[in-house]
Amino acid sequence: MINNKFDDDLDDLINDINSVMDNPKSKPVSQQNYQLEQQPNQSQQQKRKCLSPQIGNQQQFRTCTNLRCLKCDLQVKCHINQKWNKDADYLIFRNYFNNMAILQKYLTEDNQCNAYNCQCTNINALESIDAPQNWVCSGHTI
Structure with a gap:
């Protein structure tokens, strides 16, 4: 059987x-x-990437809002209407990237500027400028 x-x-x-x-x-x-x-379903939409990502004042339409750093492989944070003071250095961002309580001590209010940072790079942007070369667009849904 x-x-x-x-x-x-x-x-x-x-x-x-x-x-x-x-x-x-x-x-x-x-x-x-x-x-x-x-096959992609409706929730997985195509993403469009900026060829030359711009950073700057958020009132300008060409700024990229979804940047990623190629060096530290982290999402770039944008602090609107704030700028980094001169005491903010590489070690501050390296050690306290996710700790906003500490990072807030190094930010000052400025209505014409936006502060950007990842774990290895920080920049103040008064107007629309090219993003640093190590920052790339992660894509925007269409």
């Missing part, structure tokens, strides 16, 4: 293989399911 079940399963597998070989246009079910999973 066990041999008959084994023989039936084996026969079914051989028939499946033969049906695929006889009709090369048909794909096995496992491949069809895989291809359906790879």
Whole structure:
């Protein structure tokens, strides 16, 4: 009885293989399911990237709002209407990148400027300027 079940399963597998070989246009079910999973759904929209990302005052329409640093691989933060004071140095950003309570001590109010930083770079932008070369656009949904 066990041999008959084994023989039936084996026969079914051989028939499946033969049906695929006889009709090369048909794909096995496992491949069809895989291809359906790879197609983007409506929630995965295409992203458009800025070719030459700009930073600056947020009132200007060309500024990129989704920057990522290639050196430290972190998202660039923008502090609107603020600027970094002269005491903010590399070690402050390196050690306290995620600690806004400490970083806030190094920011001062300025309605004409925006302060940007990642873990390795910081910049004040009064007007629309090119982003540093290590900052790239992560993309914007269309």
